[in-house]
Amino acid sequence: LLGPDGSLGVTIFEEITTLANHHQAINLGQGFPDEDGPAELSKLAQEAIATGNNQYAPGKGILDLRRAVAEHQDRFYGISLDPEHEVIITTGATEAIAAAVLALTGPGDEVLTFEPFYDSYGAMIGLSGATHTTAALLAPDFMPDLATLENSFSPRTKLVILNNPHNPTGAMFPVEVLAEVVRLAIKYDAVILTDEVYEHLTFGTRHIPVATLPGAAARTLTISSAGKTFSFTGWKIGWLSGPAELVAAARTVKQFLSYSSGTPFQGAIAAGLRMEDTFFTDAAATLARKRDILAEGLRAAGLDVYLPQGTYFINADTQKLGITDATALARRLPKLIGVAAIPVPVFCHPEGAHRTRSLLRFAFCKQEPLLEQAAERLATLK
Numbered sequence: 001l002l003g004p005d006g007s008l009g010v011t012i013f014e015e016i017t018t019l020a021n022h023h024q025a026i027n028l029g030q031g032f033p034d035e036d037g038p039a040e041l042s043k044l045a046q047e048a049i050a051t052g053n054n055q056y057a058p059g060k061g062i063l064d065l066r067r068a069v070a071e072h073q074d075r076f077y078g079i080s081l082d083p084e085h086e087v088i089i090t091t092g093a094t095e096a097i098a099a100a101v102l103a104l105t106g107p108g109d110e111v112l113t114f115e116p117f118y119d120s121y122g123a124m125i126g127l128s129g130a131t132h133t134t135a136a137l138l139a140p141d142f143m144p145d146l147a148t149l150e151n152s153f154s155p156r157t158k159l160v161i162l163n164n165p166h167n168p169t170g171a172m173f174p175v176e177v178l179a180e181v182v183r184l185a186i187k188y189d190a191v192i193l194t195d196e197v198y199e200h201l202t203f204g205t206r207h208i209p210v211a212t213l214p215g216a217a218a219r220t221l222t223i224s225s226a227g228k229t230f231s232f233t234g235w236k237i238g239w240l241s242g243p244a245e246l247v248a249a250a251r252t253v254k255q256f257l258s259y260s261s262g263t264p265f266q267g268a269i270a271a272g273l274r275m276e277d278t279f280f281t282d283a284a285a286t287l288a289r290k291r292d293i294l295a296e297g298l299r300a301a302g303l304d305v306y307l308p309q310g311t312y313f314i315n316a317d318t319q320k321l322g323i324t325d326a327t328a329l330a331r332r333l334p335k336l337i338g339v340a341a342i343p344v345p346v347f348c349h350p351e352g353a354h355r356t357r358s359l360l361r362f363a364f365c366k367q368e369p370l371l372e373q374a375a376e377r378l379a380t381l382k
């Protein structure tokens with residue numbers, strides 16, 4: 001269920017991180033930063049623990065954080081939300097994805113994702129019993145073919161899952177692509193579930209939430225996460241927002257997934273969402289430098305690089321090194337050169353995997369000397 005080819009008992013992230021640890025490799029596989037987020041947020045969470053904020057939070061999340069999410073959506077995108085009925089706090093974006101997919105789809109329905117797709121979409125669609133259909137993102141810019149996108153829709157399409165900025169490719173969808181998705185969602189009466197966890201990790205391209213497009217808000221659920229924006233992946237605080245009836249459906253499922261989410265972290269993340277603009281722009285600028293360091297290292301190692309517009313991942317093509325099976329290479333890489341990366345074909349169904357068969361995904365949310373050291377090791381591959 002977890003692997004798109006049905007063969008994996010553990011996620012690719014678990015598999016590669018275990019290998020990286022075993023070989024003490026530099027782990028550019030699983031996407032997590034090697035530095036904590038803002039110290040003032042950490043302090044707020046510690047104070048919350050010290051002062052007894054340690055019992056269940058309300059199921060839909062503390063009001064202050066729901067308000068902060070609504071304020072954030074208004075401040076950055078002009079999206080207006082009622083924190084009482086249109087926002088819930090979840091245990092990471094992962095739970096928001098699970099709750100929405102399980103609430104809205106079941107056997108007989110189709111759920112459309114772009115391919116490659118983040119692994120939990122495939123797993124949750126599988127658990128819901130719906131059929132997973134895909135539309136390919138095509139190199140070099142990893143955009144869908146708008147002329148044929150409608151072929152991926154049918155009267156059974158219940159949900160379209162968008163991920164923007166996109167993991168694993170780093171693509172950001174321009175307004176023309178989003179508008180076509182919205183047009184088709186309306187035509188086929190599908191709900192749009194948009195995973196925007198990398199909304200602030202962008203490098204010069206403006207993030208456009210699909211919910212801001214005409215006609216979209218009434219059928220769109222938007223997901224984000226504190227893990228990415230504030231570099232606290234272990235806190236597992238995410239959120240889901242959109243029309244009250246869709247949010248209520250996801251909340252019904254959330255009650256039985258986790259009931260509620262980490263109490264002492266919620267106030268701290270509310271403060272994070274209210275930080276000044278410079279926090280968000282500085283974090284993206286720091287990440288852009290890291291992206292450039294790793295891109296240069298990968299190029300020097302003889303790989304073709306697809307420079308991402310957003311996220312903290314770079315896709316690199318290993319074909320020039322004579323590699324045709326990135327998955328086999330990724331499993332050998334930690335032992336071979338002491339660097340770990342994620343093979344992109346695992347984010348594809350077997351029928352679509354040929355498009356990405358020589359691609360590796362490298363995470364660059366790491367300190368600069370470590371990225372330079374990884375580049376040196378990669379250079380030995382030539």
Ligand code: PMP
Pocket residue numbers: 031091092093094095118163167195197224225226227228233236237238
């Ligand atoms: N969606 C995407 C596209 C992701 O990359 C990730 C994690 N990296 C998640 C969801 C999960 O987020 P969380 O850790 O908040 O559950």
Ligand code: GLN
Pocket residue numbers: 011013014029030031032167
């Ligand atoms: N989302 C992170 C990534 O893409 C990993 C999260 C996980 O381990 N499930 O690397």
